[in-house]
């Protein structure tokens with residue numbers, strides 16, 4: 613997607629990251645040091661993941677030095693997910709479609725991120741389909757937000773009604789431009805190959821009809 617297609621709405625909706633140095637979705641409070649290093653290796657640049665990777669690299673360097681001099685070392689293990697940890701991750705497709713659908717219904721990425729307890733950048737990365745998998749807890753939070761928000765009107769978060777309406781229109785317009793389906797266009801949002809309806813040919817969705 614050419615960058616200029618989202619530059620305008622981004623200004624008011626929380627800018628999509630143009631710099632890849634961002635945190636990936638995930639519950640950073642619940643991560644072990646190993647998981648933080650793995651997160652870092654997947655591209656996450658959250659402070660705690662950077663710190664974990666940096667500490668590991670220092671320990672590794674110290675261990676190499678110690679090995680070179682024949683000394684024993686208790687340096688950290690390499691970043692490998694256990695099977696149980698791996699099972700706690702889900703494909704991001706469902707989360708991506710839910711965020712896209714909520715934007716199609718006029719919710720801004722900032723509102724969606726707030727309700728889902730994910731960062732605004734993470735919400736944007738997900739919406740733009742740039743994330744392969746998510747922590748199960750992230751998927752669950754986005755799903756809960758989806759179920760609440762898909763039947764509600766966008767919350768006023770701007771100072772004035774006109775500003776709020778503009779943000780809603782930009783979110784919806786951006787989603788339409790991208791060809792994203794609405795919340796009620798899916799039968800099984802996690803597993804359908806494509807939406808049951810073709811959103812680009814429809815002028816209104818269930819939520820728009822009440823707006």
Ligand SMILES: [Zn+2]
Nearest residue numbers: 651656658661
């Ligand atoms: Zn991280």
